[in-house]
Amino acid sequence: MKDYENFKTADIVAEALIDWDVDVVFGLPGDGINGFIEALRQRQNKIKFVLVRHEESAAFMACAYAKYTKKLGVCVATSGPGAIHLLNGLYDAKLDSAPVLAITGTTYSDLMGSNYQQDVNLLQLFSDVTVYNNRINSPEHAEMAVDIACRNALGRRGVSHLTIPIDVQEQKLKDKYSPHKVKGHTSDIFNHDVIPSPELLSRAANILNDGKKIVILVGQGALDAGDEVATLCERLNAPVVKALLGKAVISDYSPYSLGGLGMLGTSPASDAMNEADTILMVGTSFPYIDYLPNPGQARGIQIDIIPERIGLRYPVDIGLVGDSKQTLNSLIPMLNKRQKKDNEFLASKQKAMKKWESLLKEQGSRTDKPIKPQVIATAVSNELDDDAIISVDSGTNTIWAARYIFVHDKMKFSLSGTLATMGCGLPYAIAAKIAFPDRQSVAFVGDGGFTMLMGEFATAVQYDLPIKVVIIKNNTLGMIRWEQMAFLGNPEYAVEFTPINFARFADECGGKGFTITEPGDVGPIIHQAMREKKPTIIEAYVDPFDPPMPPKVEPEFVKNIAESFAKGQPYASRIGLTLYRNQIHERLRGIHHHNSLKNHDHKGS
Numbered sequence: 025m026k027d028y029e030n031f032k033t034a035d036i037v038a039e040a041l042i043d044w045d046v047d048v049v050f051g052l053p054g055d056g057i058n059g060f061i062e063a064l065r066q067r068q069n070k071i072k073f074v075l076v077r078h079e080e081s082a083a084f085m086a087c088a089y090a091k092y093t094k095k096l097g098v099c100v101a102t103s104g105p106g107a108i109h110l111l112n113g114l115y116d117a118k119l120d121s122a123p124v125l126a127i128t129g130t131t132y133s134d135l136m137g138s139n140y141q142q143d144v145n146l147l148q149l150f151s152d153v154t155v156y157n158n159r160i161n162s163p164e165h166a167e168m169a170v171d172i173a174c175r176n177a178l179g180r181r182g183v184s185h186l187t188i189p190i191d192v193q194e195q196k197l198k199d200k201y202s203p204h205k206v207k208g209h210t211s212d213i214f215n216h217d218v219i220p221s222p223e224l225l226s227r228a229a230n231i232l233n234d235g236k237k238i239v240i241l242v243g244q245g246a247l248d249a250g251d252e253v254a255t256l257c258e259r260l261n262a263p264v265v266k267a268l269l270g271k272a273v274i275s276d277y278s279p280y281s282l283g284g285l286g287m288l289g290t291s292p293a294s295d296a297m298n299e300a301d302t303i304l305m306v307g308t309s310f311p312y313i314d315y316l317p318n319p320g321q322a323r324g325i326q327i328d329i330i331p332e333r334i335g336l337r338y339p340v341d342i343g344l345v346g347d348s349k350q351t352l353n354s355l356i357p358m359l360n361k362r363q364k365k366d367n368e369f370l371a372s373k374q375k376a377m378k379k380w381e382s383l384l385k386e387q388g389s390r391t392d393k394p395i396k397p398q399v400i401a402t403a404v405s406n407e408l409d410d411d412a413i414i415s416v417d418s419g420t421n422t423i424w425a426a427r428y429i430f431v432h433d434k435m436k437f438s439l440s441g442t443l444a445t446m447g448c449g450l451p452y453a454i455a456a457k458i459a460f461p462d463r464q465s466v467a468f469v470g471d472g473g474f475t476m477l478m479g480e481f482a483t484a485v486q487y488d489l490p491i492k493v494v495i496i497k498n499n500t501l502g503m504i505r506w507e508q509m510a511f512l513g514n515p516e517y518a519v520e521f522t523p524i525n526f527a528r529f530a531d532e533c534g535g536k537g538f539t540i541t542e543p544g545d546v547g548p549i550i551h552q553a554m555r556e557k558k559p560t561i562i563e564a565y566v567d568p569f570d571p572p573m574p575p576k577v578e579p580e581f582v583k584n585i586a587e588s589f590a591k592g593q594p595y596a597s598r599i600g601l602t603l604y605r606n607q608i609h610e611r612l613r614g615i616h617h618h619n620s621l622k623n624h625d626h627k628g629s
């Protein structure tokens with residue numbers, strides 16, 4: 025507790041943030057929030073202010089900062105339009121349970137609700153996205169409001185929002201409290217150590233000890249528990265499947281990893297889920313429930329720090345509410361160590377994984393022109409430092425990154441997992457570089473997503489953040505082209521862009537630009553670009569007709585594509601040729617992994 029007598033509201037808010045160890049704030053000023061900006065100016069040696077070009081980026085950066093550091097992410101915007109711009113990034117934080125605090129301005133308290141300039145009812149607007157949403161009414165109210173907002177964002181893993189009327193930002197604390205307020209009653213203490221009861225742990229251990237085909241599914245909640253997950257795999261001879269936000273939980277090179285699950289996952293991971301008799305979910309709310317075992321097929325145990333997440337996606341037998349690392353550390357000693365040879369299920373999946381990896385290797389080393397996007401992702405993967413941080417966007421680029429970028433266990437990897445919004449990759453990479461200046465920060469993005477917030481490349485230049493942005497350039501909303509054809513059987517519509525020279529854009533911003541068009545240049549250019557000292561863009565021209573194939577091809581997919589061709593798909597012959605060539609290519613090498621098209625049900629049931 026500090027004595028804030030004569031401090032303005034804005035100063036009290038800034039001081040309270042410092043008490044919560046906030047050391048960076050992302051935002052953009054305006055007359056609705058200038059009082060608070062002045063408080064930050066006066067404390068710039070304690071809190072760094074990162075000026076963005078679009079408030080949506082500030083929210084993405086706060087979200088990514090929270091994801092990458094596990095600390096609270098904070099963003100700031102002015103009343104009305106600035107606050108409205110934050111929303112998409114805040115929803116990203118909400119849907120991926122990242123602790124973020126948004127601070128906005130609001131019009132003068134005696135003009136509120138009068139259709140005054142930039143007068144927007146922000147409490148109402150932010151009510152759906154937040155776990156805590158409040159207006160600071162006076163300096164006497166400020167410290168408590170910040171304490172509650174920070175504790176809620178961290179404790180409930182979501183978004184808190186505080187809005188401060190312009191006049192209130194300037195008011196000074198006079199120690200004039202209401203009759204029931206007690207000065208100094210609030211604190212900045214936060215603790216979230218949670219371990220389930222020994223009784224529940226032992227019931228969970230019994231189920232795991234009985235399992236024959238155990239699969240461990242990990243998500244971002246297990247990012248701190250990689251060592252424990254590896255120990256668990258060894259004890260149980262069980263493979264691990266990773267939700268995309270949990271890609272860095274365990275190395276892609278681990279013999280226990282079956283890679284990702286779902287549309288952008290691997291075929292051994294899907295098979296493992298189809299065959300499992302026991303599933304252990306750790307820190308994940310992986311949304312595609314059709315890729316999980318059928319209800320009743322497997323006994324289930326779920327570890328999650330958020331109680332209401334238990335049983336959300338799979339009818340588990342036991343829910344262990346707790347921190348992943350601590351819970352696993354309590355659970356592991358209760359598990360019987362299996363014989364090394366008692367590993368039939370694991371071994372079969374490891375064998376399938378070898379085949380899958382040789383397919384990826386084959387696809388990632390093709391020399392076609394136009395270049396296959398998989399080749400770019402593979403080359404990027406080869407140039408990553410052991411502790412690189414990779415931020416990905418939304419589109420086919422997500423699939424290439426998920427499959428062809430291999431992470432070691434010291435790396436970090438993130439994206440907009442549940443909201444799956446475009447535009448996040450660049451702001452995420454900037455936040456990563458600010459949080460970890462000595463680590464390589466790479467954004468792997470599509471040209472559509474990049475264009476949405478490309479102004480932030482100038483932010484990277486302004487703050488001298490030598491991030492590397494790899495743009496998969498297909499001049500198309502690539503993912504949508506395939507969705508229109510393969511999901512609905514329609515010809516593509518409204519998916520093509522006029523190209524932008526991104527390499528020149530990079531140079532003009534004061535960074536460095538590279539262009540890749542020749543297959544032979546892929547490795548050398550990416551190698552060189554990764555060593556640049558300036559913020560760098562590598563635009564890689566790729567084949568816009570290469571399909572993002574799911575791990576198993578459904579006949580529906582083929583049927584819909586044929587239908588879209590029949591209805592007049594404009595590039596039907598080029599697409600047909602690409603599909604045909606890809607198939608021939610893989611067949612010739614005898615490593616085609618897809619189940620025959622006759623076996624259409626990926627669940628095998």
Ligand SMILES: Cc1ncc(C[n+]2csc(CCOP(=O)(O)OP(=O)(O)O)c2C)c(N)n1
Nearest residue numbers: 419420421445446470471472473501502503
């Ligand atoms: C903000 C937003 N708008 C629209 C979408 C729907 N969407 C998903 S992927 C995609 C295409 C992305 O295109 P691009 O960034 O060029 O990546 P590509 O698929 O070509 O790799 C679209 C429009 C979305 N996810 N987010």
Ligand SMILES: [Mg+2]
Nearest residue numbers: 470471500502
């Ligand atoms: Mg694209």
